Amino acid sequence: MLQTLPLVFALAGLALYTVLAGADFGAGFWLLFAGRGESADRIREHSHHSMAPVWEANHVWLIFVLTVTWTAYPVFFGSIASTLAVAFFIAALGIILRGASYALRSGTARRRETRAVDTVFAVASLITPFALGAAAGGIASERVPVGNAAGSLVTSWLNPTSILIGVLAVASSAYLAAVYLAADAARIGHPELERAFRTRALAAGVIAGAIAVGGLAVIESDAHSLFEELIRDGALAAMIASVLAGAATLGLVWGRRFEAARYSAALAVAAVIGGWALARYPTLLPGLSVHQAAASHDSLVTLVVAVIGGAVILFPSLGLLFRLTLTGRFDPHRDEVHPGSAAAQALRPAFGARLAVALLIIGVGLLNVATAPWAHGIGVVSLFGFIVVAFFAVVPRALTEDP
Amino acid sequence: MNLLAAALTPVHQRYLLEARQMQALSFAVHIPLVAFGISFPAMVVFVEWLHRRTGDPVYRTLARRWSRVMVALFAVGVITGTILSFEMGLLWPNFTATFGGVFGLGFAIEGFSFFLEAIFIGIYIYGWDRLSPRAHLASAIPIVITGFTGSLMVISVNAWMNHPGGFHLVGGKVVDINPLKALFANSYLWSELIHMYIAGYMVTGFLVAAAYAYGRLRGRWGRYERIALTIPLTIACVAAPVQVLVGDWVARDVAVAQPVKLAAIEGLYRTTDGASEHVLGWYTDGQVKYGIAIPHLLSLLAFHSWNAKIQGLDTVPPSQRPPINVVRFAFQTMVGIGTLLALLGLLYLVVRIRRRRLPTSAWFYRAVVLAGPAATVALIAGWVTTEVGRQPWVVYKVMPTADAVTGAGGIPVGYGALVVTYAALAGAVFWILRRLARAPLDQIDAESPPSPPSPAVA
Ligand code: HDD
Ligand code: HEM
Ligand code: HEM
Numbered sequence: 001m002l003q004t005l006p007l008v009f010a011l012a013g014l015a016l017y018t019v020l021a022g023a024d025f026g027a028g029f030w031l032l033f034a035g036r037g038e039s040a041d042r043i044r045e046h047s048h049h050s051m052a053p054v055w056e057a058n059h060v061w062l063i064f065v066l067t068v069t070w071t072a073y074p075v076f077f078g079s080i081a082s083t084l085a086v087a088f089f090i091a092a093l094g095i096i097l098r099g100a101s102y103a104l105r106s107g108t109a110r111r112r113e114t115r116a117v118d119t120v121f122a123v124a125s126l127i128t129p130f131a132l133g134a135a136a137g138g139i140a141s142e143r144v145p146v147g148n149a150a151g152s153l154v155t156s157w158l159n160p161t162s163i164l165i166g167v168l169a170v171a172s173s174a175y176l177a178a179v180y181l182a183a184d185a186a187r188i189g190h191p192e193l194e195r196a197f198r199t200r201a202l203a204a205g206v207i208a209g210a211i212a213v214g215g216l217a218v219i220e221s222d223a224h225s226l227f228e229e230l231i232r233d234g235a236l237a238a239m240i241a242s243v244l245a246g247a248a249t250l251g252l253v254w255g256r257r258f259e260a261a262r263y264s265a266a267l268a269v270a271a272v273i274g275g276w277a278l279a280r281y282p283t284l285l286p287g288l289s290v291h292q293a294a295a296s297h298d299s300l301v302t303l304v305v306a307v308i309g310g311a312v313i314l315f316p317s318l319g320l321l322f323r324l325t326l327t328g329r330f331d332p333h334r335d336e337v338h339p340g341s342a343a344a345q346a347l348r349p350a351f352g353a354r355l356a357v358a359l360l361i362i363g364v365g366l367l368n369v370a371t372a373p374w375a376h377g378i379g380v381v382s383l384f385g386f387i388v389v390a391f392f393a394v395v396p397r398a399l400t401e402d403p
Numbered sequence: 404m405n406l407l408a409a410a411l412t413p414v415h416q417r418y419l420l421e422a423r424q425m426q427a428l429s430f431a432v433h434i435p436l437v438a439f440g441i442s443f444p445a446m447v448v449f450v451e452w453l454h455r456r457t458g459d460p461v462y463r464t465l466a467r468r469w470s471r472v473m474v475a476l477f478a479v480g481v482i483t484g485t486i487l488s489f490e491m492g493l494l495w496p497n498f499t500a501t502f503g504g505v506f507g508l509g510f511a512i513e514g515f516s517f518f519l520e521a522i523f524i525g526i527y528i529y530g531w532d533r534l535s536p537r538a539h540l541a542s543a544i545p546i547v548i549t550g551f552t553g554s555l556m557v558i559s560v561n562a563w564m565n566h567p568g569g570f571h572l573v574g575g576k577v578v579d580i581n582p583l584k585a586l587f588a589n590s591y592l593w594s595e596l597i598h599m600y601i602a603g604y605m606v607t608g609f610l611v612a613a614a615y616a617y618g619r620l621r622g623r624w625g626r627y628e629r630i631a632l633t634i635p636l637t638i639a640c641v642a643a644p645v646q647v648l649v650g651d652w653v654a655r656d657v658a659v660a661q662p663v664k665l666a667a668i669e670g671l672y673r674t675t676d677g678a679s680e681h682v683l684g685w686y687t688d689g690q691v692k693y694g695i696a697i698p699h700l701l702s703l704l705a706f707h708s709w710n711a712k713i714q715g716l717d718t719v720p721p722s723q724r725p726p727i728n729v730v731r732f733a734f735q736t737m738v739g740i741g742t743l744l745a746l747l748g749l750l751y752l753v754v755r756i757r758r759r760r761l762p763t764s765a766w767f768y769r770a771v772v773l774a775g776p777a778a779t780v781a782l783i784a785g786w787v788t789t790e791v792g793r794q795p796w797v798v799y800k801v802m803p804t805a806d807a808v809t810g811a812g813g814i815p816v817g818y819g820a821l822v823v824t825y826a827a828l829a830g831a832v833f834w835i836l837r838r839l840a841r842a843p844l845d846q847i848d849a850e851s852p853p854s855p856p857s858p859a860v861a
Contacts, residue, residue: 059481060518066488067514070499071507078500081492085811089820092489096824099482100831103475148497149810295504296580302508303582310515317522317545324526324533353756360644368651373590376652380597383645387604390641394755395633 002301003294004282006072009307010065011277015270017061019176022169022269024058026177028098028125029170030200031118039192044118046193047181048105059095071303073293075146076284080135083144083151087135087162094128097121126170133169137162139285140276141223146288160222164215171211172269175204179249179265183258194256201253201261209246212272229279238275242268352393359386418814419805422494425818427790429487432825434786435779436480440520441554441603443473444546446611446635451540461627467531469611471839474528479832481521486821493817498797498807501577505570506560508582513556520549551600558596559586565789566591566660567798591660594653595789601646602785605744606778608639613775614840616768633761636771639778640748647745650738654704661799662714663723664792667730674715680704683735685728725794733787740781744774 027047034040034047070077081088101121105114134157138144141161144151156162178201185193220227229235245268252261282290294300359382367379447469454462488510491499499507523545530539563569569585570577586592615632618624658665666672670681672690682695716724747770754762762768797804 059485060514060521063485063488063514063517064511066492067507067510070491070503071511072504074500074503074507077492077503078496081489081499082496082809082811085493085809085817086813088489088493089817092486092493093820093824095485096482096828099478099485100828103478104831104835147810148500149812153811153813295507296578299504299508299580299582303511306508306512306515310512310518314515314518314522317519321522321525324529356641363645364648368648371655376593380593380649383648387638387641387645390752391637394641394752395637 002297002304003291005304006068006294006300006307007277007290009304010068010072011273013061013065013068015273017058017065018169018172018273019266019269020058021061022129022173023176023180025125025129025170026173026175026204027181028122029174030177030181030197032122032126039196042193043196046185046190046197047177048118068303068307072295072300073284073290074295076288076293078148079146079150079285079288080139080144082147082149083153083156084135084138085149086153087131087138087157091128091131091135094124094131098124098128125173129169129173130166131157133166134158134162136169136276137165140165140226140280141219142225142286144285146285160218161226164211164218168208168211168215171204171208175201175208176265176269178204179253179258179261182253183262186256186258198253198256202250205246205250205253205265209243209250212242212246226279230275232279235275235279238271238278242271242275245271352389356386356390356393359383359389419808421814421818422808423804425814425821426490426494427787428818428821428825429483429490430786430790431783432828433480433483433487434782435606436476436483437554438603438606438779438782439473439476440480441550441600442607442638443469443476443611444524444543444550446607446638447473448540448543448547450634451543455536455540461630465627465631468839470528470531472836474524475832475835475839477521477524479828481517483828484517493811494809494814495797495807496809498802501802501807502570502798505577505580505582505585506563509556509560509563509586513553516549516553516556520546520553523549550603554599554603555596558599559589559592561789562586562589562592562595564798565595565793567801572801591656594649594656598646598649598653598785601642601649602778602782604642605639605646606775606782608635608637608642609744609771609778610775612636612639613772616771620765620768620772629761636751637755639744639774640751643741643744643748647741650741651704658713661793663716663719664725664730666714666716666718667725667727667792668734668788669713670727670731671713671715673717674712676712723795725792730788730792733784733791737781737784737788740777740784744778744781747771747774 030047031044034043066077097120101117101124104117105121138151138156138159138161141159143156143159143162178197182194182197182201185191185197216227216230219230230239245264249261249264249268252258252264284290284293295303363379363383363386365379366375367383370376370379447466450462450469451466453459454466491510523542526534526542527539527546530542534542563585566589567585568589569581569583571579612632612635615628616636618628619632654665654668657668670684670690684693684695716727750767751762754760793799795803795805797807
């Protein structure tokens with residue numbers, strides 16, 4: 001139980017990453033396939049703006065998955081990271097390029113610049129999900145043995161199953177993004193964009209579904225044992241759930257019920273991850289079970305406590321962010337400023353300067369002359385006090401004086 | 404239970420040096436950005452708070468401008484940090500596989516901390532015109548706090564690598580793991596953390612001030628510029644003298660926990676009573692040549708005693724010594740720059756308090772222009788001292804770096820690709836900062852935040 005819990009966290013994080021960051025990657029995809037002319041520009045703008053404020057937050061899920069995995073299942077992490085190094089490295093380069101072009105875009109002024117930056121962004125948005133999907137395919141098809149780079153650096157992620165899952169990752173990202181962007185367009189009341197993304201969502205949904213179903217044949221021949229496990233018990237149920245959710249999404253998009261489609265699309269993608277996990281459990285890598293890979297009892301307990309504690313703070317904050325961005329407005333009432341009482345008057349400079357010098361002398365005495373740890377503690381606090389008091393003694397007058 | 408605790412087997416890696424350099428490059432890119440993550444939010448909030456207190460629009464303009472720079476740098480900080488997370492597995496899989504259960508917790512909590520930082524930066528930037536002024540100001544406070552907790556967590560891992568504890572090794576297996584003890588009951592942590600935190604304020608303060616000092620030298624000088632220069636410069640100038648004091652504390656911790664590193668820093672070959680300190684010079688054949696020796700100073704500084712015994716490099720075989728001159732040179736660079744910056748800071752404070760004005764000499768502003776890059780150099784030099792000084796160990800006296808490294812081939816290819824990518828990234832960051840700096844003042848204030856008001860993908 002304890003040994004499985006972190007795996008559940010990591011998979012939940014992975015599902016959230018696939019859905020949330022996947023939608024961002026997909027938005028990059030649509031930058032590339034926006035067509036030409038003015039309506040294409042609008043499509044690009046829409047794709048870009050929609051993800052702007054939540055971009056960073058969505059991508060931290062990957063960090064979460066990595067850190068939980070290496071803390072809870074160190075050997076598993078070391079084995080996959082070393083054997084799949086090439087795929088991960090490509091994903092990493094994609095992440096750099098994507099992030100950099102994202103940051104750059106806010107500085108672009110001319111159309112030509114914007115287009116160039118968008119192209120880099122879009123290409124990186126294809127590479128990253130493909131590489132991560134290919135890595136997942138290598139693990140799923142048992143091509144990663146336990147050991148320090150013990151598997152092939154090439155075929156571990158360039159093989160039929162990996163390519164299938166990589167392509168599927170790109171297609172489902174495009175699909176998710178189109179559904180979300182259609183929903184956003186509907187909410188801001190932009191029928192032209194809504195139509196454009198509705199068509200895209202339907203097309204991408206059909207293609208992603210076809211790849212997923214056709215892909216079963218690839219898995220059957222390339223990774224037969226995985227196939228066997230996928231069509232059993234819980235895994236089978238998850239697969240069926242995914243198909244149903246995918247079909248339902250198409251129906252909802254067709255009927256322009258985009259808000260509901262948002263969630264069923266997410267479910268369709270998340271169910272695939274759940275199905276894979278159920279199929280393989282309790283095996284992580286050939287010859288390595290969850291129980292063998294798990295870190296020691298104390299490490300797991302502290303990790304679980306930390307994750308739960310973190311979640312208690314995290315989810316309300318995340319809720320706030322999404323509420324703000326989804327409703328567009330958060331707290332319309334504005335309170336007035338309080339002019340006059342400038343920070344300056346709080347501390348009279350002459351007094352502040354003397355206090356600062358006193359704190360500095362105390363700090364030096366306790367930190368640099370004394371040797372006891374408690375003295376160091378107080379010494380550091382006094383030195384911080386010096387920084388704050390000296391800052392307030394010096395800065396306010398500078399703000400009001402003439403140049 | 405733990406059948407595979409012995410983790411992965413070490414392998415011979417021909418390109419260990421390249422792997423180390425790749426790690427070093429990634430840090431050297433990440434850390435200056437981190438300095439902004441640690442301290443810039445606090446400066447932005449301070450300015451926004453001034454706007455709230457005084458209603459003066461100049462503060463609002465400044466806060467908005469700075470917050471655009473903050474987001475751009477944050478985005479780059481996120482990606483370079485993500486690369487570092489990947490490298491934990493890509494370059495050092497055996498380190499992670501062996502000790503993930505010991506130090507992983509630090510990174511896991513750090514992950515949450517960055518998560519919150521990213522969320523509230525999103526809220527802050529997006530909320531400029533959507534939140535009430537009070538809520539908007541409040542939304543920045545978590546950013547300041549998580550900047551601190553994030554570095555606390557990373558540094559706790561680094562402090563553990565330098566001064567490991569909280570576990571036992573039995574027959575090559577890691578047992579009795581107590582992650583909380585390993586990470587937080589570590590005397591090394593606090594000095595390192597405070598030193599880095601203050602470095603963050605110095606680097607950001609001097610770099611931002613340098614931009615406006617440069618402008619002043621070229622005649623761009625009005626009320627807006629004066630305020631924008633004064634705030635970061637004052638923070639950096641009060642922090643600089645304190646950093647020297649904290650640095651002394653760090654050095655005393657090193658003397659106790661890592662005597663070989665201290666010996667490398669000082670180029671001290673023979674274990675000596677009442678050792679002298681050598682300033683400048685070059686280490687060859689067991690001694691420092693062309694340096695200035697100050698008798699007894701090393702013993703005095705490290706142990707506060709005239710004749711304290713300082714362990715030399717001769718206490719360990721040559722294979723367990725770090726590259727002496729790299730460590731020495733890096734350390735002297737940091738201390739030299741640190742001392743000069745502290746003097747600059749004191750000069751500024753004296754002029755401010757005695758003459759009640761900003762310094763007027765062009766030389767002062769030229770010095771400030773240099774101080775920005777110099778502080779960054781000191782920051783990286785400090786990390787070189789710490790990390791290279793720890794070599795050949797990745798976990799001090801427990802795991803050699805050579806045992807931690809990946810067995811995968813192609814490291815030089817990856818290294819080359821990373822160099823090219825980071826060069827492009829540096830160019831891009833430079834370009835965008837110039838763009839942001841050139842935008843006319845009124846435009847920024849009128850314009851909405853970088854992300855225009857449209858609803859987001861959920
Ligand atoms: C603006 C940057 C800056 C400045 C001016 C200084 N330092 Fe520093 N120093 C750092 C930035 C830094 C750092 C990059 O932040 C390091 C790396 C690891 C750490 O904890 O801080 C560091 C490490 C570091 C170490 C090694 C710690 C270890 O190996 O674990 C010592 C002994 C000192 N410092 C001492 C000093 C002294 C005596 C200074 C006084 C002049 C000084 N530093 C100025
Ligand atoms: C956790 C896994 C880590 C590993 C495996 C690791 C290993 C290394 C290695 C091998 C080097 C190169 C040393 C050389 O060039 O001789 C290095 C450099 C460095 N590391 Fe670490 N380190 C780790 C964590 C950290 C942490 C947590 C920090 C900071 C908090 C840090 C900061 C640095 C810096 C700044 C450099 C040198 C940069 C330069 O040379 O320009 N490292 N590290
Ligand atoms: C092995 C070493 C390191 C790893 C694995 C690492 C990882 C990361 C990651 C993943 C992020 C992005 C967080 C996000 O998405 O919001 C990040 C950003 C950050 N890192 Fe690092 N980091 C390392 C070294 C350091 C060091 C040496 C410091 C400084 C003490 C530091 C402090 C920060 C801070 C404050 C941020 C916030 C981003 C910003 O403000 O720019 N990290 N780091």
